[in-house]
Amino acid sequence: MAKYAMVMDTRSCIGCGACIAACDLENDTEWRDGRRRTHVPEFFFGEFPNVTRVFVPRLCMHCENPPCVTVCPTGASYKNEDGVVLVHHEICIGCKYCIVACPYLARYLDERKGVIDKCTFCYDNRVLQGRQPACVETCVGHARIFGDLEDPNSEVYKLAKSGVAVQLRPDLLTEPKVFYIRRAVEE
Amino acid sequence: MxxxxxxxxxxxxxxxxxxxxxxxxxxxxxxxxxDPLPDWVPPRVFNKASGNVFYLTYGRSPVTSHTHTSDNDLLISIARKGHYSLWINAKRAAELGIKDGDLVKVTSLATGKSATAVAFVTEGVRPDTVFTVSGWGIESDRLTNAKKVGGVPMNRMWKIFEDQYKLLPNALMQEILVRVEKA
Structure with missing residues (x-):
């Protein structure tokens, strides 16, 4: 039993996209058509010459109260014992209800298989073997930090509990387990 | 020792x-x-940018390494808008009526040749300067993936001036004036 979580350090993300490429190859997503599990959008703040460019790595938030699981009519979406939100591809009928319900735009329809696909934290293919998710292992800036939120010695525990890393839209009460360290921007 | x-x-x-x-x-x-004692040489294009004439600077995309990886479709798919477009300052773009994503015609004042590029309107570049990533391979039909994306092909933009021929090995590729117009 664990409670897997990720911390995104937007101060050290350089926007190289290595995590996207690693995820696509590890998990065989439909990247040729732009359907993939993780994205790194960029934002510019301020006016020249005081400009800050911020990259915000995005993926499934693996919420403690996942709205996608609540709405699923077949029970294909579920949260497993380690707190990872997954989809049973055998049961999923591809109705896209969960895509609409997810406030973090984490899900997409895999058109080859006709089922919903999403980030799994590489649960079956890496985490169960004691390895880190592909995006975390390849990150050059140590901007993605993966760990167990119930282990007081882990880096994610310290960052999340100290308030350095914060959740996105905590007002939705979904309790996301992906945390973000803010980068100071020019006002 | x-x-x-x-x-x-x-x-x-x-x-x-x-x-x-x-x-x-x-x-x-x-x-x-x-000069035997290294001296500051005023750039050839110093103080000449105004109106729709900009300094053209160029750089590298973090997802490609020259022509070696320019045709890799996975790398192209993770490239950002700014990696294959012409960066132009937001205020200057508004003056010229250029919107983000517009096609623009870039004409080199040094060679007279021109190329089309996609405008990336941003605050992240100087008002008197446009920036691009050199368009590796976009003119070759054999590079089937790179052909789709476009920076500005730098080989059309610069030339070696005659007074440099005698000695200088470099082409002063960052000292180019270009005219930017809506295509």
Missing amino acids: PYKKPLQTPTGKVEIYSMKLLGITSKAGKNPNW
Whole structure:
């Protein structure tokens, strides 16, 4: 039993996209058509010459109260014992209800298989073997930090509990387990 | 001790006054480009950008390494808008009526040749400067993936000026004036 979580350090993300490429190859997503599990959008703040460019790595938030699981009519979406939100591809009928319900735009329809696909934290293919998710292992800036939120010695525990890393839209009460360290921007 | 050994220069020391360049000066004549004591040379295009004329600077995309990886479709798919477009300052773009994503025509004042590029309107570039990533391979039909995306092909934009021919190995590729118009 664990409670897997990720911390995104937007101060050290350089926007190289290595995590996207690693995820696509590890998990065989439909990247040729732009359907993939993780994205790194960029934002510019301020006016020249005081400009800050911020990259915000995005993926499934693996919420403690996942709205996608609540709405699923077949029970294909579920949260497993380690707190990872997954989809049973055998049961999923591809109705896209969960895509609409997810406030973090984490899900997409895999058109080859006709089922919903999403980030799994590489649960079956890496985490169960004691390895880190592909995006975390390849990150050059140590901007993605993966760990167990119930282990007081882990880096994610310290960052999340100290308030350095914060959740996105905590007002939705979904309790996301992906945390973000803010980068100071020019006002 | 290494520091007690003389360097392999005529004086045996670190030279800031180059005898080699002095020899060239005596043969080819005095020129700030090969001054024996390194000198600041005003850029050829200094203070000449105004209106729709910009300085063109170029750089590298973090997802490609020259032509070596330019045709890799996975790398192209993770490239950002800014990696394959012409960066133009938001205020100057508004003056010229250029919107983000518009096609623009870039004409080099040095060579007279032109290319089309996609405008990336941003605050992240100087008002008098446009920036691009050199468009590796976008003119080759054999590079089937790279053909779709476009920066500005730098080979059309720069030339070696005649007074540089004698000595300089570099083409001063960051000293180019371009005219930017809506295509």
